[in-house]
Amino acid sequence: MRVINSHARIIHQPKEEVSELFKTLATNEDLIWPSKQWPAMRFKDGLKIGSRGGHGQIRYTITAFEAGSHIKFEFTKPDGFNGTHELHMRSLSQDTSEISHTITMNTTFKASFLWIFVIRWLHDALIEEAFDNVENYFSKEKKATTYNLWVIILRDFYKRKSIQTKHA
Template sequence: MNAVNIHKRTINQPKEQVSQLINTLATQNDLVWPYENWPAIRFKNGLHVGSKGGHGIVRYSIIEFKEGEHIKFQFSKPDGFNGIHEFKVTAINDQSTELRHEINAKLSFKATLLWVFVIRWLHDALIEDAFDKVENYFSTTKKETKYNFWVKLLREAYKRQSFQTKHV
């Protein structure tokens, strides 16, 4: 199966302002990644081409990086995920910017099952939380995307499994 997953959000700020936030990804002062509610994103050597890292069970390497413009990652885990995902920052006009996250991967049968029933749901919620975090940085009215029942169930199962693994 081919997995193509695209998220876009218009941020009513100039590209230069949004780019400054994107440049904090995976740093001590990360203003993009919703690490408050999700596994943190980390890279062994920071945001540089060739740096390896990931979040949760997902692992990847940075294969392209243009500061403030885009970051492209190549999947290495889970097994059977063969492809890329990327963040892009594009000016719509002088006062609006589009944030875009895209996955394009060929999946093995096992990876397809994992994607369809687990990862896609969690991924979609995580990316919307990240976009909320960026949008909220510039706004006094805070946006919060609500999780559907399946995401809530998966998150609870993950917390229980994580707790049991840590305390056994």
């Protein structure tokens, strides 16, 4: 199955300001990734081309990187996710930027079911929360992504599974 999944958000700040946040991605001082609610994004060798890492059960390798503007990851797990995801930041005007995240992949038959019924829902909620973090960094009026019922059920299932695995 061909998958293209895109998210974008306008941030009313110059690209130079937003770029500073992107430099913290996958570090202990990460200001973007919603690691209080989701597994943290980590890379063995930091943010650089060739570094391997991911978040939770999703694994990838950095294939392109331009600090503060663009990062491209190639999926290595789950099996059957054949493609990439990219995080971009661009200037729209002197004081407005756009951040975007796009998955472009082909999935095997089994991976298609995983994407359709599980990963897509969790991914969409996670990315929107990450974008909330960027927007909230610059705003007094805080945004908060709300989970739909399916995301709540999936998160509860994985939380219980994680607890059972730790106690096994």
